Amino acid sequence: MGRGGSVGRITDSQQLTANTFPRSHSDIYYGNAGIVRKTVLIFISKLGFMTTTNDKKVVKEYFNATGFDRWRRIYGEGEVNKVQEDIRIGHQQTIDTVIEWVKQDGNLADISICDAGCGVGSLSIPLAQAGAKVNASDISEKMVAEAGEKAKEVLEDASNITFSVQDLETIGGKYHTVICLDVLIHYPLSEAGQMISHLASLAESRLIISFAPKTFWLSILKKIGELFPGPSKTTRAYQHSEADIIKILEGMGFSIKRTGMTSTRFYYSRILEATRS
Numbered sequence: 001m002g003r004g005g006s007v008g009r010i011t012d013s014q015q016l017t018a019n020t021f022p023r024s025h026s027d028i029y030y031g032n033a034g035i036v037r038k039t040v041l042i043f044i045s046k047l048g049f050m051t052t053t054n055d056k057k058v059v060k061e062y063f064n065a066t067g068f069d070r071w072r073r074i075y076g077e078g079e080v081n082k083v084q085e086d087i088r089i090g091h092q093q094t095i096d097t098v099i100e101w102v103k104q105d106g107n108l109a110d111i112s113i114c115d116a117g118c119g120v121g122s123l124s125i126p127l128a129q130a131g132a133k134v135n136a137s138d139i140s141e142k143m144v145a146e147a148g149e150k151a152k153e154v155l156e157d158a159s160n161i162t163f164s165v166q167d168l169e170t171i172g173g174k175y176h177t178v179i180c181l182d183v184l185i186h187y188p189l190s191e192a193g194q195m196i197s198h199l200a201s202l203a204e205s206r207l208i209i210s211f212a213p214k215t216f217w218l219s220i221l222k223k224i225g226e227l228f229p230g231p232s233k234t235t236r237a238y239q240h241s242e243a244d245i246i247k248i249l250e251g252m253g254f255s256i257k258r259t260g261m262t263s264t265r266f267y268y269s270r271i272l273e274a275t276r277s
């Protein structure tokens with residue numbers, strides 16, 4: 001199935017694989033009932049496009065409004081409730097793991113890093129502080145503005161960090177390392193797969209991503225539900241199977257080098273470091 005397979009929600013029995021994911025419709029053999037099938041496929045692919053556009057639109061609006069206030073608070077230092085504090089601690093562990101990995105290689109000052117979906121700069125700012133050349137971007141103007149403010153406050157010299165408002169699928173250029181943390185939870189596998197493929201194409205050497213692992217799906221749903229009661233306050237949360245993500249990475253010529261897992265009571269994030277094989 002091509003991209004049309006992304007319509008609707010991915011269920012356990014409806015997983016896409018890396019092989020099926022990037023295929024274009026021209027790969028599909030239309031057979032005898034060609035016209036009908038082709039029309040249906042075009043219709044489905046249009047729906048697929050609409051779904052992608054809508055998911056991004058909803059996520060962008062969320063992170064420019066309620067989501068911005070909520071996550072700025074969680075990722076900040078002020079007082080928060082117990083659940084938010086637990087998430088804050090979990091998220092910081094994810095950030096710390098990634099910083100440790102990147103520092104371990106001992107070449108931070110020589111490499112360029114793209115932080116896609118940078119939020120309020122929780123990762124970008126310490127990486128820039130440690131000497132890396134950082135390109136930070138996010139689909140939400142508010143998040144980017146906040147990250148820029150924080151950078152000004154924290155960094156004595158902010159000349160090695162740039163911020164831009166950008167959907168990660170429109171990022172161009174080449175970077176030694178591309179990092180995308182806690183963004184894929186907002187997208188179903190079909191869209192997350194496209195995003196990973198795009199990010200992989202920007203990475204000369206390494207890609208680090210995190211996602212909500214499928215194993216914890218029910219608890220995440222439940223816990224996110226508790227955290228954001230009411231439909232207007234939340235976006236959909238999607239868990240991903242590690243095997244699916246690895247297949248996509250391998251399909252792009254990467255292999256897994258390090259893995260990490262953060263789990264607190266309310267926060268779960270699987271971290272993969274993939275390098276060009």
Ligand code: SAH
Binds near residue numbers: 060071117166169183
């Ligand atoms: N990576 C950051 C922020 C995680 S919150 C951190 O770990 O601290 C998720 C962020 O992803 C939000 O700031 C949201 O605006 C951003 N985002 C969601 N979809 C995006 C997309 N398609 N392109 C770029 N950023 C996106």
